[in-house]
Amino acid sequence: MTPEIRPPAVAGRFYPSNPERLALDVERYLTASGEPSDATAVVAPHAGWMYSGAIAGQTYAQVRVPGRVVVLCPNHTGLGARRSIWSAGAWRLPGGDVAVDSDLAERIRARAELEDDRLAHAREHAIEVHLPFLRAKNRDFACVPICLSRLTLADCKKVGEAIGSVLGELDPRPLLVASTDMSHYISAEAAEKLDRLALARVEDLDPEGLYEVVTEHDISMCGYIPTTVTLFAARALGSKQAKLVRYGNSGETSGDFAQVVGYAGLVVD
Numbered sequence: 001m002t003p004e005i006r007p008p009a010v011a012g013r014f015y016p017s018n019p020e021r022l023a024l025d026v027e028r029y030l031t032a033s034g035e036p037s038d039a040t041a042v043v044a045p046h047a048g049w050m051y052s053g054a055i056a057g058q059t060y061a062q063v064r065v066p067g068r069v070v071v072l073c074p075n076h077t078g079l080g081a082r083r084s085i086w087s088a089g090a091w092r093l094p095g096g097d098v099a100v101d102s103d104l105a106e107r108i109r110a111r112a113e114l115e116d117d118r119l120a121h122a123r124e125h126a127i128e129v130h131l132p133f134l135r136a137k138n139r140d141f142a143c144v145p146i147c148l149s150r151l152t153l154a155d156c157k158k159v160g161e162a163i164g165s166v167l168g169e170l171d172p173r174p175l176l177v178a179s180t181d182m183s184h185y186i187s188a189e190a191a192e193k194l195d196r197l198a199l200a201r202v203e204d205l206d207p208e209g210l211y212e213v214v215t216e217h218d219i220s221m222c223g224y225i226p227t228t229v230t231l232f233a234a235r236a237l238g239s240k241q242a243k244l245v246r247y248g249n250s251g252e253t254s255g256d257f258a259q260v261v262g263y264a265g266l267v268v269d
C-alpha cells in the first residue's frame with residue numbers, strides 16, 4: 001500500500017477538532033492514582049468522549065505507552081476487508097500526525113495473513129478516538145491499525161496467536177489495544193447483567209469463553225472480535241489475567257438509563 005495520510009473521520013464529533021481543546025480534554029480524562037505500569041494490553045471504549053472519554057482516560061492512565069502500539073478495532077461500516085491492516089503512512093489528528101510503524105505492520109500482516117486495505121479504515125472511528133490518549137502518553141509512539149470483522153473463533157485464535165508471536169520477538173514489547181464498547185441500546189440494568197458475563201471472561205483471559213458468551217447470549221459488544229484476538233495474543237505472550245478499571249454506561253451522561261451503551265476499561269498485565 002502506498003504510504004499516505006489518513007485524515008480524521010470524526011474530529012469535531014467524537015472528540016474536539018481544536019488542538020488546544022483536545023489537549024485539555026485528554027489531560028482532564030487521564031486521571032489516576034499511583035504510577036503507571038507496563039502492560040501487555042488495554043481494552044477500552046470508543047464512543048464519543050462525552051460518554052466514554054472518562055473511562056478510556058482512566059484506563060490509559062494506568063499504563064505506560066511504549067514506542068509502538070497495535071490497535072485493533074471492529075468494523076462498524078461494513079466496508080473493506082474482513083482482516084484489514086493499514087500498513088504505512090500516518091494518521092492525522094488535530095495537533096499532529098501519528099506515524100504508522102510500517103516495519104511492524106508488515107511483519108504482522110504477513111504472519112497473521114491480514115490484507116492491506118484503506119476502505120475498512122476510511123470512515124471507522126474506533127481506532128481514531130484512542131490515538132489522542134496514546135499520543136498524550138507518548139508523543140513519539142507509532143501505531144499499527146487493524147480492523148476486523150466476521151471472524152470465527154478459529155480465525156481469532158489464528159490471528160491473535162500470530163500477532164502474539166511477532167510481539168514476543170520484540171524488546172521493548174509493543175502495547176496491544178482492543179477497542180470496544182459493550183451492550184448497546186438496552187436498559188442499564190440489562191446491559192450490566194450481560195456485560196458482566198463478558199467482562200468476567202476478559203478478566204480471566206479466556207478468549208474462547210468471551211467469544212462463546214457473547215454469541216450465545218447475543219451480547220451487542222461491538223468489539224468482541226478484536227478483544228478476543230487481543231486476548232489470544234496476550235495469552236500467547238504469557239499474560240494470565242486482566243483487571244477491570246471501570247465500568248459504566250451512557251446514561252451516566254445523558255440521564256437516559258432505559259437505552260444505554262455500556263463501556264468498560266481493562267488492563268492486561
